[in-house]
Amino acid sequence: MASASTSAAPSRSRRGTASRRALRLRVCTGILAAVVLAVALVPLLFPLDRQAVDLAAKLQPPSAAHPFGTDEVGRDLLLRCVYGLRVSLLVGVVAAVVATVIGTAVGALAGALGGWADRTVMRLVDLFSSVPHLLLGIFLVAMFRPGVWPVIVSVALTHWLSTARIVRAEVLSLRSRPHLDAALTGGASRWRVTTRHLLPAVLPQAGLAAVLMVPHAIWHESALSFLGLGLPAHEASLGIMANAARSSLLAGDWWPTLFPGLFLVVPTLAVAGLAGAWRERLNPRRRSELML
Numbered sequence: 001m002a003s004a005s006t007s008a009a010p011s012r013s014r015r016g017t018a019s020r021r022a023l024r025l026r027v028c029t030g031i032l033a034a035v036v037l038a039v040a041l042v043p044l045l046f047p048l049d050r051q052a053v054d055l056a057a058k059l060q061p062p063s064a065a066h067p068f069g070t071d072e073v074g075r076d077l078l079l080r081c082v083y084g085l086r087v088s089l090l091v092g093v094v095a096a097v098v099a100t101v102i103g104t105a106v107g108a109l110a111g112a113l114g115g116w117a118d119r120t121v122m123r124l125v126d127l128f129s130s131v132p133h134l135l136l137g138i139f140l141v142a143m144f145r146p147g148v149w150p151v152i153v154s155v156a157l158t159h160w161l162s163t164a165r166i167v168r169a170e171v172l173s174l175r176s177r178p179h180l181d182a183a184l185t186g187g188a189s190r191w192r193v194t195t196r197h198l199l200p201a202v203l204p205q206a207g208l209a210a211v212l213m214v215p216h217a218i219w220h221e222s223a224l225s226f227l228g229l230g231l232p233a234h235e236a237s238l239g240i241m242a243n244a245a246r247s248s249l250l251a252g253d254w255w256p257t258l259f260p261g262l263f264l265v266v267p268t269l270a271v272a273g274l275a276g277a278w279r280e281r282l283n284p285r286r287r288s289e290l291m292l
Contacts, residue, residue, distance in 0.1 A: 021277065028273035035267050039086040048083050048236060059253050069255040071241065072248055077256060081263045083236035088264070091148060092217040095155035099217075100210035102156070103163025108202065110164070111171025112194040122168070125161050133158045134223060141224055146232045151224055155217045163209040170202045211275045215268035222264060238264050 054074030062069045068077035110121035128136075137154040144150035174197070224230035225239030233240060238260045245256035 024273050025277050028270040028277075031266060031270040032274065035085065035089070035270070038082050039089060042079070042082045043086065046079055048079055059248060059256070061253075062255055068259045071256050072244060077241075077259055080236045080241060081238070081259055084238040084241060084260065085263045085267065087148065087231065087235070087237055088218045088221055089214075089267075091152050091155060091221040092214040095152045095159065095217040095221075096210045096213040098152070098156035099160040099213060100163050100206055103160035103209070104167050104199075104202065104206045106160065107164035107167030107169075108171055108194060108199055111168040111175065112198060114172075114175075118168070121164075125164055128158075129161050133220065137220060137224060138227070138229055141229045146230060148231065151221050151230050154224070155220050159213055159217060159220070163206060163213070166205055166209055167202050170205050171198050174198055174201050208275060208278050211271060211278065215271045218264065218268065 052075060054070075057066075057070050057074035058072055060066055060070045060074075066076050066078065068081060071077055071080065106121060106125070110118045136158050140154040140157060141150050144153075171194075221230055222237070222239035222242070225237040226243045227239075228243070230239060231237045241260040242257060245253075245260070248256045
């Protein structure tokens with residue numbers, strides 16, 4: 001009887017862990033689905049006038065007419081938050097895809113070639129990694145006019161380094177497999193082995209890196225816009241809105257700061273939750289740790 005109850009306890013624990021994991025996955029998926037629907041449908045139903053100003057309605061608290069209240073010049077915060085999140089998602093997704101492509105190509109090349117080529121590429125990666133991402137991003141954005149595409153280029157060129165390291169490590173691990181040694185010994189070129197065997201094997205890890213990079217890129221864009229180096233000041237951006245709300249917060253008006261912050265934090269946590277589930281699926285023996 002004692003052994004039966006002892007064996008039943010881990011089983012219940014595993015079922016409880018699986019149910020919590022499934023609940024987390026459903027919640028994260030629901031949040032991201034709501035975000036995608038909002039950024040896709042709201043601009044079609046409620047066009048945003050970026051120049052609209054209504055000083056008579058400035059800094060109104062949340063109400064039925066304005067669920068998130070209004071900002072310092074009377075604009076509806078809910079509408080501007082949705083438009084700002086739309087820009088942040090555009091920057092995050094495009095920059096993450098570009099950075100992942102660059103990092104995967106560089107990491108696969110370094111791992112497949114090995115020797116001096118691997119050492120040279122990784123020393124360049126270490127050199128770029130020694131410079132803080134935000135500082136390098138500020139330098140890149142400052143060379144262009146404020147806009148979405150300079151921010152995307154800045155984020156992509158500063159976030160491919162971690163993907164390159166992950167892909168290189170995976171390629172080095174795969175190179176020691178017997179079937180790859182047999183292919184090389186049998187006369188297959190390194191290019192064929194890399195494109196036919198190594199790259200398809202590292203794509204799941206590269207995809208996970210891209211998903212984890214999206215929230216990081218969103219925060220990077222918001223930080224640049226907060227500093228006045230991202231989008232133009234009249235555009236709806238979560239970073240610009242947070243910057244403009246600083247004086248309102250000191251005056252006791254909390255809603256211009258709270259809601260743009262929630263629009264940053266909640267999608268970030270949802271993406272991180274999905275990435276954690278993906279990592280557990282790739283490596284079920286090790287409990288995932290969410291890294292942003």
